[in-house]
Amino acid sequence: MLGAARQKMLGQSLQRIRPMEKVFRSYSSAAKQMTVREALNSALDEEMSADPKVFLMGEEVGEYQGAYKISKGLLDKYGPERVLDTPITEAGFTGIGVGAAYYGLRPVIEFMTFNFAMQAIDHIINSAAKSNYMSAGQMTVPIVFRGPNGAAAGVGAQHSQCYAAWYGSCPGLKVLSPYSSEDARGLLKAAIRDPDPVVFLENELIYGESFPVSSEALDSSFCLPIGKAKIEREGKDVTITAFSKMVGFSLKAAEILEKEGISAEVINLRSIRPLDRSTINASVRKTNRLVTVEEGFPQHGVGAEICATVVEDSFGYLDAPVERIAGADVPMPYAANLERMAVPQVEDIVRAAKRACYRYVSTAAAA
Amino acid sequence: MLPDSQVAGLNQSKPRNSAVLRITLRQVLDFPGGKVAFTPQMEFLSESPEVRSPCYRVLDEYGLSIEHSSFAEVSKEVAIKMYSDMVTLQTMDTIFYEAQRQGRMSFYVTTIGEEAINIASAAALSISDIVVPQYREPGVLLWRGFSLQEFANQCFGNKGDNGKGRQMPAHYGSNKHNYFTIASTIATQLPHAVGAAYSLKMDKKDACVATYFGDGGSSEGDFHAALNFAAVLEAPVIFICRNNGWAISTPLSDQFRSDGIVVRGKAYGVRSIRVDGNDALAMYSAVHAARKMAISESRPILIEALTYRVGHHTTSDDSTKYRSADEIECWRVKRDPVSRFRKWIESNGWWCDETEMELRSSVRKQLLHAIQVAEQAEKPPIRDLFTDVYDVPPANLCEQEKLLKETIKRYPQEYPAHVSV
Numbered sequence: 039m040l041g042a043a044r045q046k047m048l049g050q051s052l053q054r055i056r057p058m059e060k061v062f063r064s065y066s067s068a069a070k071q072m073t074v075r076e077a078l079n080s081a082l083d084e085e086m087s088a089d090p091k092v093f094l095m096g097e098e099v100g101e102y103q104g105a106y107k108i109s110k111g112l113l114d115k116y117g118p119e120r121v122l123d124t125p126i127t128e129a130g131f132t133g134i135g136v137g138a139a140y141y142g143l144r145p146v147i148e149f150m151t152f153n154f155a156m157q158a159i160d161h162i163i164n165s166a167a168k169s170n171y172m173s174a175g176q177m178t179v180p181i182v183f184r185g186p187n188g189a190a191a192g193v194g195a196q197h198s199q200c201y202a203a204w205y206g207s208c209p210g211l212k213v214l215s216p217y218s219s220e221d222a223r224g225l226l227k228a229a230i231r232d233p234d235p236v237v238f239l240e241n242e243l244i245y246g247e248s249f250p251v252s253s254e255a256l257d258s259s260f261c262l263p264i265g266k267a268k269i270e271r272e273g274k275d276v277t278i279t280a281f282s283k284m285v286g287f288s289l290k291a292a293e294i295l296e297k298e299g300i301s302a303e304v305i306n307l308r309s310i311r312p313l314d315r316s317t318i319n320a321s322v323r324k325t326n327r328l329v330t331v332e333e334g335f336p337q338h339g340v341g342a343e344i345c346a347t348v349v350e351d352s353f354g355y356l357d358a359p360v361e362r363i364a365g366a367d368v369p370m371p372y373a374a375n376l377e378r379m380a381v382p383q384v385e386d387i388v389r390a391a392k393r394a395c396y397r398y399v400s401t402a403a404a405a
Numbered sequence: 406m407l408p409d410s411q412v413a414g415l416n417q418s419k420p421r422n423s424a425v426l427r428i429t430l431r432q433v434l435d436f437p438g439g440k441v442a443f444t445p446q447m448e449f450l451s452e453s454p455e456v457r458s459p460c461y462r463v464l465d466e467y468g469l470s471i472e473h474s475s476f477a478e479v480s481k482e483v484a485i486k487m488y489s490d491m492v493t494l495q496t497m498d499t500i501f502y503e504a505q506r507q508g509r510m511s512f513y514v515t516t517i518g519e520e521a522i523n524i525a526s527a528a529a530l531s532i533s534d535i536v537v538p539q540y541r542e543p544g545v546l547l548w549r550g551f552s553l554q555e556f557a558n559q560c561f562g563n564k565g566d567n568g569k570g571r572q573m574p575a576h577y578g579s580n581k582h583n584y585f586t587i588a589s590t591i592a593t594q595l596p597h598a599v600g601a602a603y604s605l606k607m608d609k610k611d612a613c614v615a616t617y618f619g620d621g622g623s624s625e626g627d628f629h630a631a632l633n634f635a636a637v638l639e640a641p642v643i644f645i646c647r648n649n650g651w652a653i654s655t656p657l658s659d660q661f662r663s664d665g666i667v668v669r670g671k672a673y674g675v676r677s678i679r680v681d682g683n684d685a686l687a688m689y690s691a692v693h694a695a696r697k698m699a700i701s702e703s704r705p706i707l708i709e710a711l712t713y714r715v716g717h718h719t720t721s722d723d724s725t726k727y728r729s730a731d732e733i734e735c736w737r738v739k740r741d742p743v744s745r746f747r748k749w750i751e752s753n754g755w756w757c758d759e760t761e762m763e764l765r766s767s768v769r770k771q772l773l774h775a776i777q778v779a780e781q782a783e784k785p786p787i788r789d790l791f792t793d794v795y796d797v798p799p800a801n802l803c804e805q806e807k808l809l810k811e812t813i814k815r816y817p818q819e820y821p822a823h824v825s826v
Binding site for chain 2: 119122124125127129130131132133134135136137138139140141142143145160161164165169170171172173174175176177178209210212232233234265312
């Protein structure tokens with residue numbers, strides 16, 4: 039069973055997802071298909087065009103067109119003054135970006151992955167997040183830090199960590215994590231326009247995935263609000279919260295659960311900080327059961343915060359303990375079979391939802 | 406002709422006669438990065454120079470102009486302001502340090518011994534130049550017009566503090582004076598400075614950035630990144646290193662093994678100079694020239710100012726524990742930059758004992774008054790706990806502020822009386 043499921047998983051992460059009616063009824067009209075990569079590229083292009091203060095800086099963003107081709111065409115269009123290829127010094131170019139932001143420019147700093155951003159985390163936290171407060175409003179930091187976050191495929195421990203919980207705990211930062219192309223466009227535009235420092239956590243495996251985009255989202259003034267989650271799928275039996283790639287997994291899990299008579303509500307968080315506590319709580323008050331899903335390590339994760347907030351605000355509404363699905367508590371292994379076991383899969387989410395609905399059969403019996 | 410044994414180790418064909426040897430010697434190759442000439446002599450570049458980089462100085466230790474020295478002219482007005490500000494800085498340090506020792510202030514950082522670096526560099530810059538300090542450069546802010554009351558307010562964290570009581574004492578900052586707010590993190594200001602300089606360049610402004618750091622700060626990774634980037638980006642930034650001999654208790658020999666900081670400029674492709682940091686005129690001239698080059702040629706400049714940290718690292722340090730009191734005393738008295746500059750302005754007939762007494766007593770009075778006022782002033786309102794985390798206060802903080810206000814109203818006896826909401 040595991041082998042077949044793994045085939046399916048790998049296959050789908052490399053293919054376009056076929057649109058499903060339930061998921062996309064919330065879009066005004068599925069006018070066009072757009073990959074997340076195209077969405078990010080167009081958002082960057084439009085914001086750089088609209089505001090000459092916006093500029094992009096990072097390794098390989100210029101001549102190479104971006105390590106993941108997100109910045110394709112931007113060097114040709116805006117020139118080397120606004121698309122800067124940097125030496126290999128994350129701490130360096132992050133610090134320089136912060137300095138430019140102090141001055142009043144609006145830098146977009148690209149990290150090849152957020153794993154490498156750890157070299158720059160002092161500047162992200164101590165220079166960017168805290169400066170507005172420490173300077174009593176004299177030094178604002180309208181900067182965006184973006185790049186792939188979390189696990190890719192077969193890249194091992196130092197290239198696979200999810201940093202949502204780390205940045206999500208820090209006051210002064212806003213932390214966003216898009217799932218679909220519309221998310222990517224709307225949230226990146228919002229991030230670039232925001233006067234506060236924003237950490238924008240993308241996912242390498244979804245760059246190539248295609249989603250329908252409404253005509254509203256194609257407009258250059260399109261923007262999504264920061265701090266609002268999106269109900270991707272309505273349901274009444276159990277709430278599943280997720281962000282980034284796990285939204286896709288949760289939607290698949292919801293379909294499987296549907297067949298077994300469990301109606302799952304899937305919430306795409308979109309925003310890790312500020313967390314949309316009211317949407318989450320309203321959903322739990324409706325369904326009375328909660329499963330949190332994330333790729334990152336379990337201890338002190340995003341799910342822990344969601345669980346705490348639901349216990350604080352909606353304790354009386356819970357009919358079952360909160361279930362947390364997270365990555366395994368080990369550094370990410372490389373071998374494909376081990377990696378698969380270290381990251382949440384659709385069946386993990388399905389089992390957790392069933393446990394929350396007291397439909398769970400013990401592991402011994404299921405094996 | 407070289408013996409085969411010597412040549413064998415070199416990656417070249419063995420010269421069989423002198424004609425071939427000559428051709429080999431004249432060859433250069435176009436490696437990535439440019440042409441490089443070859444040499445058949447295996448020579449390692451020495452780790453330390455035979456002669457250390459010389460130090461630029463214009464006034465001798467008696468405050469007299471050295472013959473044939475070149476320096477930028479300083480008018481009587483500017484010279485008197487420079488001297489007055491050096492005295493003010495020195496006096497402020499003495500009085501605020503004492504206030505901390507008396508328990509009136511929680512913490513303080515003195516600049517004793519480095520007054521010339523502070524004031525002279527500030528005097529050579531223009532107000533449109535952005536200053537990105539470490540934390541031992543209040544003199545630059547003083548020169549630009551930050552008042553003694555404002556200094557005191559920040560140290561006492563009262564409601565007059567333009568920093569809203571957010572930071573420890575001596576962490577000044579003022580947009581009005583083009584002086585970035587001080588952060589405690591070491592050397593993080595260096596890449597910030599490069600970013601700001603790059604922005605100035607993009608805006609085509611007739612201004613540069615001046616950033617300061619110590620000998621200890623030069624060991625941080627950010628120093629490397631900043632110098633390297635500044636050279637690559639061709640950013641108009643002046644890096645001013647206050648090499649004062651000590652990083653808390655770490656002496657230079659434990660900090661690095663290079664010939665100070667000036668030699669590192671060359672390593673990054675940055676023009677650099679070593680200056681006597683206790684010679685106000687030399688400092689002024691060097692910064693003046695550096696500024697011109699930085700702006701007109703759009704390049705970074707590195708200035709290493711040699712000096713001595715006469716005071717303790719901060720009030721949390723007792724430097725007599727790791728260095729001799731004699732050494733400190735020698736620098737404090739015999740090599741005081743303030744009295745050295747005084748001798749120069751006196752020799753020009755611009756200063757005398759009377760003006761000296763007047764200045765010192767006036768400044769002392771002002772400082773004592775400033776402390777008194779600052780101490781008795783109200784602390785910042787409670788609402789300042791919640792603002793400036795973000796541009797617009799988020800819902801959770803608004804809620805918490807409301808809750809806090811209600812709690813204070815209900816239990817006023819649990820909260821200090823003189824703090825407003």
